[in-house]
Amino acid sequence: MERDKVLEIIKERIVYLDYEPGKQLREKELREEFDIGRTPLREIFIKLESEGLITTVPHSGTYVSTVSFHELRDLFEVRSYLISLAGKLAARRINEGKLEELRELVDEMKAEKDPKKLMKLDSRAHELVNESTRNAVLVENLRKLRQQSVRIWVFPRTKKFMGTFAEEFSELIEALSAGDEKRSGRILASHMEDFIDEIKNQFISAGNRDETI
Numbered sequence: 001m002e003r004d005k006v007l008e009i010i011k012e013r014i015v016y017l018d019y020e021p022g023k024q025l026r027e028k029e030l031r032e033e034f035d036i037g038r039t040p041l042r043e044i045f046i047k048l049e050s051e052g053l054i055t056t057v058p059h060s061g062t063y064v065s066t067v068s069f070h071e072l073r074d075l076f077e078v079r080s081y082l083i084s085l086a087g088k089l090a091a092r093r094i095n096e097g098k099l100e101e102l103r104e105l106v107d108e109m110k111a112e113k114d115p116k117k118l119m120k121l122d123s124r125a126h127e128l129v130n131e132s133t134r135n136a137v138l139v140e141n142l143r144k145l146r147q148q149s150v151r152i153w154v155f156p157r158t159k160k161f162m163g164t165f166a167e168e169f170s171e172l173i174e175a176l177s178a179g180d181e182k183r184s185g186r187i188l189a190s191h192m193e194d195f196i197d198e199i200k201n202q203f204i205s206a207g208n209r210d211e212t213i
Contacts, residue, residue: 003040021066080192087184089133109166
């Protein structure tokens with residue numbers, strides 16, 4: 001299998017927690033599964049490590065990185081600011097085609113019950129908003145930040161929290177359609193803030209004293 005395809009498969013397994021934090025990734029097993037050589041697999045590991053998704057421990061092995069609440073908080077504080085800017089720019093520049101795609105995604109969110117599929121819909125909705133900013137620097141920075149934090153979106157699976165996705169994006173569509181920059185930015189920033197509060201509650205409920213998963 002081609003290296004880039006294997007990279008995407010392994011990355012998806014990590015971010016959607018099919019490979020849980022702390023799991024050891026064994027080279028031999030992966031080479032056999034994907035019919036890939038040692039060199040391209042190690043290149044994949046280097047790429048994943050540069051993105052903070054895995055950690056290589058000398059004389060031990062390669063492991064899926066753990067997730068610290070404090071690290072997530074730092075990520076989401078920055079992301080909350082940038083996503084608010086994205087909302088403002090999208091309200092100024094979004095076209096009807098992107099709005100219609102968002103409406104279709106919201107309809108899918110309302111009907112979807114599977115957490116993993118719902119997270120993918122949420123990811124696509126954010127991508128559409130980011131693309132609508134028409135700001136390549138902002139899009140790339142948000143992509144990197146989301147990539148570092150997306151796997152934790154699978155963690156809060158409370159029905160109440162997940163049920164807010166479609167509602168919040170419905171409100172966002174109204175604001176974007178009206179060209180309301182302030183409201184669009186505020187809705188997206190609030191989306192991030194609600195999420196980090198939910199994550200904190202999940203850590204506390206799990207009795208995670210060191211706030212690491």
